[in-house]
Amino acid sequence: MKMTTIGAASGAQKLNKGKTMIKIKHYKLLYLILSMTVIWTFVFNYLPMVGIIMSFQDFDIFKGITGSPFVGFKHYADIIQIPALRKSIANTLLYSSVKLFIGFPLTVIFALLLNELRSMAFKRVVQTISYLPHFLSWIAIVSLFYTFFELYGPFNNLRAMLFGADVERINILMMPEHFLELIFYSNVYKEIGWGTIIFLAAIAGIDPQLYEASMVDGCGRFRQIVHITLPGILPTIMIIFILSAGGVLNANFEQIIGFQNLYTQEHTEVINTIVYKYGLQQGNFSLATAFGLAQGIASFLIVYGVNKIAKKLSGIGVW
Template identity: 40%
Template sequence: MASLTKLVSEPSTAPQAKLPKRNSLGRKLWNSRYMYAFVLPGTLFFLIYKYIPLFGSIIAFQEYSPFQGFLHSDWVGLAHFKRIFDNPEVIQVLVNTLTLSFLQIAFAFPIPILLALMLNEVRIEWVKRMLQSFIYLPHFLSWVVVIGLVTIFLRSDGLVNHMTAQWFGWDSVQFLQIPWLFKPLIVLEVIWKEAGWGTIVFLAAIAGVNPELYEASIVDGAGRWRRIWHITLPAIRTTIIILLILRLGTVLDNGFEQIFLMLNPYVEEVGNVLDTFVYYKGILQSDFSFATAVGLFKSVVGLILVVSANRLAKRFGEDGIY
């Protein structure tokens, strides 16, 4: 009995696992482990495909050779960046890229806002849902399918030429080989494919508007147009500015797949943009260092545009992206 009492009264000398303190970082991470598990796949995606490849940008400052590798290729400093501004072809490609981007900002960017405003005015709920589903369905089509449809309609023996020849007796028109028609076609394709999907963001912003504002404006005698102009648009102005800032960050990124599938020798002079130029130089001509320098230049310009647009928005009293 005495030995049992002594065993109970004496503290145990066996090693015990140390638990994290209540407010320690380890305890917080453990308590939120399921939330971080959901975040982990997206984090790994950006880490593997976005951040780790940034180390490969070092070849922009080298005369890179696959046989010598990163460590033994000769350093050339900023020579490849100097080539960007000395090469007339790069200047033409840069002009094509900027022209196409600003056309998309001027015409494709406002379309989702207009669609959201119009859908918000539809009072029959099932009609509203049906229209919204119909207009954002093209987003789920790949660019290969979209360009394939455009080709079927606009090629020399396509549907449009067949209809115009049968109805009006017109000669066949090579729509896909007309240089001045290339950029409008690109913009129209972007509008048809992506405008409906962009309305989701603006409809969500409109849904957050206080309904009492509309009720008060109706009592004051405001019509539908005045309610849109004085209530709806000011309510989604912050969302519009944030998306515009993000769009400016990709002003040198026109989308490789769409442009590449639309290019042909007849429109290459007006349709070759930085994305396709990097592909031709880096992959087809094996000029890896120069192609990397062009891509790095594009990324730096995009970063500068985002930071500048964000500061400008804050100077005018708007909320930026950070």
């Protein structure tokens, strides 16, 4: 009896292996494309993790990882003593939270509005215009904002037209109190269109018969959005939100450093700019690595916590 069971199990394993090999041969081009992605991810995301060792060393670029002395958690203690640390953490949480809790819903709303457009030609034009800023670098976006808000730029010229030529010309890019607005609106301008792609794809996957049935029952467009579209894309919204929550401690470095200037940088430091200025600019690579590792661990814990809460409230989670 045991020999029969073992033989059956062995036969099933051989059959499964045979099916797997047939699938691999059939989809070999897809596996080839996937292999490039796996190799790229391994080389640029996993191999560099060996450098984490530097956070526990007084790293010397000439001695390398193997020759630099081990100092334990010294650099992690140094992080806590950085004067601008508390302010940078507060700014990072503020800027990232505003993007997440206000910018993210705006992306969903914009996707819903695009889906409601009945003219396909007009819809394509709107999508193209909204997607274009995503392909510009942050330096280009910052340059556009500097040009727009300069003393004799379009913003001040418009104010002069509305309030008279004697109105005081201002440059809000040099005012720290307006920095959050600049970060938020520039992020919306650059990314809101591109962010709608995944939500429009999720909406396209909803069964059209649900809309037809709701029309028979007398539902208008708004009620269809509330009772069909939003529940249909809720899993996508939750997963994107959970993954985005991990970036709360990671403000966009290029965006922040681009908008910073002599008038605002003292009040607008974030974790990434602190790492750059205290770590990389001063050649303290061990401190920068310690910052990065601590930031990564904290981000993982945030994603883990948000995922737990989301699963309890909605039953939807990443894992």
